[in-house]
Amino acid sequence: MKLNLNPYKGMRDFYPEDQQIFNYIFNNLKEVVELFGYKQYNAPIIESEELYLSKSSKEIIDHQTYSFIDRGNRKVVIRPEMTPSVARMVAAKRKSLNYPLRWYSLPNLLRYERPQNSRFREHWQLNIDFFGEESVLAEIELIKLVGYIFNKFKASTSDYTIRINSRKLIEFILNDLNISKDNYFEIFRIIDKKDKIDLDTFREELKQFIDSPDKINTLNNFLSIKDINKIPDQFKNNDSYKKLTQILSSLKLTNLVLDTSIIRGFDYYTDIVFEVSDNDPSNNRSIMGGGRYDHLIEQLGEDPLAIVGFGLGDSSFYNFLKSHNLLPKLTNHQTVGVLLIDDLYDQATLIFDKLRDNDINTVVNFSNNKLGQKIKWALKESLRYVLVVGESELESNQITFKDLLSSTQEKLTIDEIIAIINK
Amino acid sequence: MKLNLNPYKGMRDFYPEDQQIFNYIFNNLKEVVELFGYKQYNAPIIESEELYLSKSSKEIIDHQTYSFIDRGNRKVVIRPEMTPSVARMVAAKRKSLNYPLRWYSLPNLLRYERPQNSRFREHWQLNIDFFGEESVLAEIELIKLVGYIFNKFKASTSDYTIRINSRKLIEFILNDLNISKDNYFEIFRIIDKKDKIDLDTFREELKQFIDSPDKINTLNNFLSIKDINKIPDQFKNNDSYKKLTQILSSLKLTNLVLDTSIIRGFDYYTDIVFEVSDNDPSNNRSIMGGGRYDHLIEQLGEDPLAIVGFGLGDSSFYNFLKSHNLLPKLTNHQTVGVLLIDDLYDQATLIFDKLRDNDINTVVNFSNNKLGQKIKWALKESLRYVLVVGESELESNQITFKDLLSSTQEKLTIDEIIAIINK
Numbered sequence: 001m002k003l004n005l006n007p008y009k010g011m012r013d014f015y016p017e018d019q020q021i022f023n024y025i026f027n028n029l030k031e032v033v034e035l036f037g038y039k040q041y042n043a044p045i046i047e048s049e050e051l052y053l054s055k056s057s058k059e060i061i062d063h064q065t066y067s068f069i070d071r072g073n074r075k076v077v078i079r080p081e082m083t084p085s086v087a088r089m090v091a092a093k094r095k096s097l098n099y100p101l102r103w104y105s106l107p108n109l110l111r112y113e114r115p116q117n118s119r120f121r122e123h124w125q126l127n128i129d130f131f132g133e134e135s136v137l138a139e140i141e142l143i144k145l146v147g148y149i150f151n152k153f154k155a156s157t158s159d160y161t162i163r164i165n166s167r168k169l170i171e172f173i174l175n176d177l178n179i180s181k182d183n184y185f186e187i188f189r190i191i192d193k194k195d196k197i198d199l200d201t202f203r204e205e206l207k208q209f210i211d212s213p214d215k216i217n218t219l220n221n222f223l224s225i226k227d228i229n230k231i232p233d234q235f236k237n238n239d240s241y242k243k244l245t246q247i248l249s250s251l252k253l254t255n256l257v258l259d260t261s262i263i264r265g266f267d268y269y270t271d272i273v274f275e276v277s278d279n280d281p282s283n284n285r286s287i288m289g290g291g292r293y294d295h296l297i298e299q300l301g302e303d304p305l306a307i308v309g310f311g312l313g314d315s316s317f318y319n320f321l322k323s324h325n326l327l328p329k330l331t332n333h334q335t336v337g338v339l340l341i342d343d344l345y346d347q348a349t350l351i352f353d354k355l356r357d358n359d360i361n362t363v364v365n366f367s368n369n370k371l372g373q374k375i376k377w378a379l380k381e382s383l384r385y386v387l388v389v390g391e392s393e394l395e396s397n398q399i400t401f402k403d404l405l406s407s408t409q410e411k412l413t414i415d416e417i418i419a420i421i422n423k
Numbered sequence: 424m425k426l427n428l429n430p431y432k433g434m435r436d437f438y439p440e441d442q443q444i445f446n447y448i449f450n451n452l453k454e455v456v457e458l459f460g461y462k463q464y465n466a467p468i469i470e471s472e473e474l475y476l477s478k479s480s481k482e483i484i485d486h487q488t489y490s491f492i493d494r495g496n497r498k499v500v501i502r503p504e505m506t507p508s509v510a511r512m513v514a515a516k517r518k519s520l521n522y523p524l525r526w527y528s529l530p531n532l533l534r535y536e537r538p539q540n541s542r543f544r545e546h547w548q549l550n551i552d553f554f555g556e557e558s559v560l561a562e563i564e565l566i567k568l569v570g571y572i573f574n575k576f577k578a579s580t581s582d583y584t585i586r587i588n589s590r591k592l593i594e595f596i597l598n599d600l601n602i603s604k605d606n607y608f609e610i611f612r613i614i615d616k617k618d619k620i621d622l623d624t625f626r627e628e629l630k631q632f633i634d635s636p637d638k639i640n641t642l643n644n645f646l647s648i649k650d651i652n653k654i655p656d657q658f659k660n661n662d663s664y665k666k667l668t669q670i671l672s673s674l675k676l677t678n679l680v681l682d683t684s685i686i687r688g689f690d691y692y693t694d695i696v697f698e699v700s701d702n703d704p705s706n707n708r709s710i711m712g713g714g715r716y717d718h719l720i721e722q723l724g725e726d727p728l729a730i731v732g733f734g735l736g737d738s739s740f741y742n743f744l745k746s747h748n749l750l751p752k753l754t755n756h757q758t759v760g761v762l763l764i765d766d767l768y769d770q771a772t773l774i775f776d777k778l779r780d781n782d783i784n785t786v787v788n789f790s791n792n793k794l795g796q797k798i799k800w801a802l803k804e805s806l807r808y809v810l811v812v813g814e815s816e817l818e819s820n821q822i823t824f825k826d827l828l829s830s831t832q833e834k835l836t837i838d839e840i841i842a843i844i845n846k
Contacts, residue, residue, distance in 0.1 A: 002724035003473060005515035008499065011467035013512050016526065019463045035779050037758050037786025040442045044434030044545050045468070045501075045531060046489075050426060066469075068491035071535050076431065078468075078501070089436050092428035098803040100790055103439065108468060108531075112494050122467050137768050137789050148779070250769050301425035335460050345560050346673050356458050356571070363460025366560050367523055380521045 010115035011122045020330050022124075025153075025317065026106055029126045032148050036141070038104040038128055043085035045108070049075040051084045064111045078110045082127040083268065083296070083309065090131055091300040099132030099305075118315045119285075126288075129309035136243040138308040139164075139272050139292065140250050146276060146288065147253060149312070159324050160287065163259035164247060164274040166240035167291075169231075170263065173222050176234075183209040191223065191263045223261040231258075240271055247272070268293040274310070280323040287320050288312035332382040333405075335361040336421060339374040341390030348389045351399070351414055358418050379404055385421060433538035434545045443753050445547075448576075448740065449529055452549045455571050459564070461527040461551055466508035468531070472498040474507045487534045501533045505550040506691065506719070506732065513554055514723040522555030522728075541738045542708075549711075552732035559666040561731040562587075562695050562715065563673050569699060569711065570676060572735070582747050583710065586682035587670060587697040589663035590714075592654075593686065596645050599657075606632040614646065614686045646684040654681075663694055670695070691716040697733070703746040710743050711735035756807040756828075758784040759844060762797040764813030771812045774822070774837055781841050802827055808844060 007013045014022060030040075052061050066078040079085055082105055090097060105127045113119060128145070130138045146162060167188070174184060190205045197205075199220075206216050225231060228248060235241045244258060264273045273291030278284075290310020297305040321327050338352050345366050355362040363383070365374045371388065378386045388400035398411040401420070412420070430436045437445060453463075475484050489501040502508055505528055513520060528550045536542060551568070553561045569585060590611070597607060613628045620628075622643075629639050648654060651671060658664045667681060687696045696714030701707075713733020720728040744750050761775050768789050778785040786806070788797045794811065801809045811823035821834040824843070835843070 003511070004471070005511050005723065007467050007511075008469045008471060009495070009497070011469060013467070013515075014465040015512065015516070016462035016464050019465055022465075023463065034758075035782070035784050037760075037784060039439035040446065041439050042437040042442055042445075044430050044436070045533070046431045046434060046545070048427070048431060063494075066491075066493065068489075070489065071486075072432070074432070088426070088428050088430075089438065092436075093438070098800055100788065100800075102786065110468070122469070133790060135789075135791070140768070141787070300428065335457075337460075345563070359458070361458050361460060363525065364564070365523065366558075367556060368558070377521055377523075 008121075010113075010120055012120055017330075021318070021327065022314065024328065024330065025314065025321070026124070026126070028152050029149065029312070030104075030106070032145065032152050033104045033126070033128055035148065036102065036145050038102040041086065041089065041103050041105055042107065043079070043082070043089055043105070045079055046070075046076050047079055047085055047088070049077050051088060052077055052080075064113050066110045066112055079107065080109055080111045081266075082107050082109065082125065082311070083129075083266070083293070086127070086129055086309075087296040087300060087307075090305065091297050091302040094297060094302040094305065097131075100138075101131040102128070103131070104128040117285075118319055120315055124314040126312040127309065128290075128311075129307055131305055131307050133308070134294075134306040136246050136272070138306070139243070139274070140247055142290065142308055142310060143247065143251055143253075143256065143274060146310070147251075153321055153326050155320075155324060155326055157253065157255040159279055160255060160276055160320065161279060162253065162256045162274060162276050163262045164244060164256065164272060165258065165260055165262040166244055166272050167263065167269055168240035168271045169235060169238065169244075169260065170222075172235060172238055172240075173219060177210065177215045177218060179210055179215070185267050188263050188267075189265075191261060192265050194223065194261055225260045226257060228258045243272060264289055264291055266293075268296050270294045272308075278316075278320045278323060280320075283316070283319045283323050285316045285319075287316050331384070333384040335363055335381075335383060337378045337381070337383045337386035338362060338364045339371065339378065339386055339388050340364065340366045341371055341388065343368075344389075344391060344394065347394055351387065351389055351394075354414055355418065355421075358422070360418065360421055375402075375404075385417075387417060431544075433536075433543055435543055440753075444741070444750065445737065447751065447753060448737065448744070449547070449549070451575050452572065452735070453527075453529070455568065455575050456527045456549070456551055458571065459525065459568050461525040464509065464512065464526050464528055465530065466502070466505070466512060466528070468502055469493075469499050470502055470508055470511070472500050474511060475500055475503075487536050489533045489535055502530065503532055503534045504689070505530050505532065505548065505734070506552075506689070506716070509550070509552055509732075510719040510723060510730075513728065514720050514725040517720060517725040517728065520554075523561075524554040525551070526554070527551040540708075541742055543738055547737040549735040550732065551713075551734075552730055554728055554730050556731070557717075557729040559669050559695070561729070562666070562697070563670055565713065565731055565733060566670065566674055566676075566679065566697060569733070570674075576744060576749050578743075578747060578749055580676065580678040582702055583678060583699055583743065584702060585676065585679045585697060585699050586685045587667060587679065587695060588681065588683050588685040589667055589695050590686065590692055591663035591694045592658060592661065592667075592683065593645075595658060595661055595663075596642060600633070600638045600641060602633055602638070608690050611686050611690075612688075614684060615688050617646065617684055648683045649681060651681045654683075666695060687712055687714055689716075691719050693717045695731075701739075701743045701746060703743075706739070706742045706746050708739045708742075710739050754807070755805040758786055758804075758806060760801045760804070760806040760809035761785060761787045762794060762801065762809055762811050763787065763789045764794055764811065764816075766791075767812075767814060767817065770817055774810065774812055774817075777837055778841065778844075781845070783841065783844055798825075798827075808840075810840060 065080050070076050108124050110122050187209050194202055203216055210216050262275050269291045271292045275289040276287045288310055292308045294306050352362045352364050384405045386402045393399045397413055401412045401417050402409040488503050493499050531547050533545050610632050617625055626639055633639050685696055685698050692714040694715045698712040699710045711733055715731045717729050763771055775785050775787050807828050809825045816822045820836055824835045824840050825832040
């Protein structure tokens with residue numbers, strides 16, 4: 001029987017050319033977050049199920065996790081997101097950690113969802129969290145950092161939009177409309193999918209939790225505000241309104257806007273939330289999103305702790321870079337090829353040892369293919385420089401040095417070659 | 424109810440100080456394998472169960488995997504090792520890949536085993552594979568690379584031993600003793616655990632597959648040979664004997680030895696196998712191991728392909744570095760702290776923007792703690808340089824610049840400070 005050689009449904013193989021792009025993206029993300037002093041951490045890929053029961057989005061836990069019973073009869077979940085894990089880690093050392101803390105991670109996360117349109121069942125995320133800062137300066141720093149991320153990849157501010165909102169403003173209006181607090185989470189979930197459903201369905205779903213069409217109208221009108229100056233006066237003494245105003249005025253970014261319909265999918269957000277979207281309409285998923293969640297450590301039984309964080313998924317960010325032509329053409333020019341003509345590995349060792357001892361990445365082709373085939377191999381590998389080494393080269397210490405980019409070659413000593421490569 | 428805040432049994436949380444060591448180790452490993460021209464790839468963490476059924480060690484599949492049925496009714500396994508996945512990826516593109524191929528990965532792998540003595544249920548591995556080279560030069564390159572890895576971490580050759588053997592030599596002697604081929608895998612498994620059980624148990628277990636005590640003696644005597652010159656003459660025309668001789672004479676490493684009892688735990692090895700052990704007896708697990716497995720691609724239904732590979736696990740390598748005092752003292756000196764005295768984030772932005780625009784990692788403490796507490800925070804963070812910024816500093820453009828290492832401070836302009844940091 002022949003085995004199916006495809007990867008598991010909805011997940012991806014990363015061949016070296018895919019991984020090279022992946023590394024380009026994540027190495028740059030790491031550089032930006034470390035520029036802001038964030039430190040990397042990690043947690044196990046498996047967590048006990050109870051960690052998720054009250055803190056995440058209900059839909060994810062009920063339908064979208066990889067959950068199973070382990071051989072020790074424990075109910076476990078492969079992490080669908082990183083926030084519960086990092087909250088557990090911080091809660092475990094709540095008293096001894098050095099606040100403010102800035103932490104990041106690059107986990108693989110699993111969700112059992114219908115594979116479609118670059119939503120994958122395994123994806124990687126840049127996850128950053130800022131612990132122990134109650135003021136809105138934490139949100140301001142995170143949004144500033146978002147701008148640095150896009151700059152790092154040479155995106156322009158016209159390529160993307162950062163939308164901010166506050167869940168507390170929505171709670172304020174729901175309270176005004178006399179809606180029971182018990183229904184807030186359900187209403188948030190409906191608002192969160194607003195742009196994926198039509199208006200009638202939206203109103204219909206809200207009817208379960210809001211008892212009059214007028215109230216639904218009032219809420220719906222509020223959710224269409226995209227300008228801080230259009231927020232009704234009754235909100236202007238509200239702390240979250242002031243925070244939103246401060247974020248906008250402190251950062252002064254042309255592509256940072258208020259969007260009262262932004263709510264984010266996780267139940268744990270408490271106040272400011274934000275989301276970044278691609279201005280290219282063909283890429284309609286959010287690129288990253290986050291917000292403040294100040295109750296999570298408390299819910300784990302420890303003293304309360306202010307937290308602001310966000311996550312950026314690999315595939316929607318990749319799509320963003322692709323749609324704006326921001327992916328570099330990656331080569332393999334930093335690696336030098338040594339092609340051995342004869343069966344003289346031992347004698348030629350001093351050549352490739354010397355290259356490596358000079359920190360030059362060196363790949364040796366000692367297969368018994370003919371030289372012509374070895375050169376084809378080097379071209380297909382996108383190598384730029386190759387050394388051809390045979391018996392006469394070793395005797396004379398004059399090595400054939402080819403530049404495959406310019407299709408030129410000359411005979412040089414190994415020291416001359418190293419000097420050229422290092423230039 | 425208070426939640427258990429420990430990580431899932433047998434797995435590890437990596438707090439930033441742990442992750443920093445982890446990154447130090449894996450960044451250095453990456454540099455070494457890239458120095459040899461290996462390219463990174465990755466595969467999904469989940470594979471279908473059938474991929475493992477015939478190719479791995481039986482014990483691992485029966486008792487040590489995390490296996491479950493997914494929501495789509497598929498029998499799946501969280502990868503316990505990387506070899507089946509990479510073989511699947513290469514088999515899927517068997518005809519179009521550019522041989523010889525050198526690939527590596529840094530996967531997290533899961534095994535359900537009894538947590539003990541730094542064996543963890545989730546661990547990370549450097550996995551490297553060399554595809555498409557039938558000659559023993561592939562083994563020679565890999566063992567050479569092993570030496571470079573230890574050099575990179577400043578280990579000396581007296582700290583560790585590389586042991587090589589060939590499964591084909593053991594097969595040769597089993598064949599000589601008229602043992603049925605059907606029993607080879609079972610006998611290999613017993614040999615693999617030889618140094619964990621006493622001699623009586625070893626002989627007892629072999630009795631199931633080898634019918635006479637004399638034959639067991641012959642095998643056992645062979646398995647104690649540690650010197651290539653002591654291999655009986657009858658083996659000297661054997662190809663694998665010649666390969667072992669060539670490896671030893673080509674590499675000429677003082678710590679590379681023959682050990683006829685090395686067999687490795689996976690069924691797929693076909694010939695040369697090797698293992699690296701710590702010369703410190705307190706760390707008795709092998710640090711890395713690998714070998715040749717030339718039938719795997721064939722077993723997946725594609726044309727045969729020669730493969731040599733090895734794996735190095737994070738925890739036994741960490742233990743090696745620790746036992747030989749090779750772990751560096753890691754600081755956070757590459758990050759500069761900016762401590763704001765007053766509530767003047769917006770006004771001070773130009774300071775930390777300028778530092779970051781000069782590629783200096785900059786962490787800003789804008790909490791409302793007192794300056795003394797902020798300095799304690801900076802010390803606890805292991806920062807070296809901090810800038811203290813208050814209203815008067817901003818007005819005069821003379822910033823208090825502290826070196827916490829030398830406990831000195833002076834007033835300088837931001838440009839002077841950048842010049843000092845960049846030195």
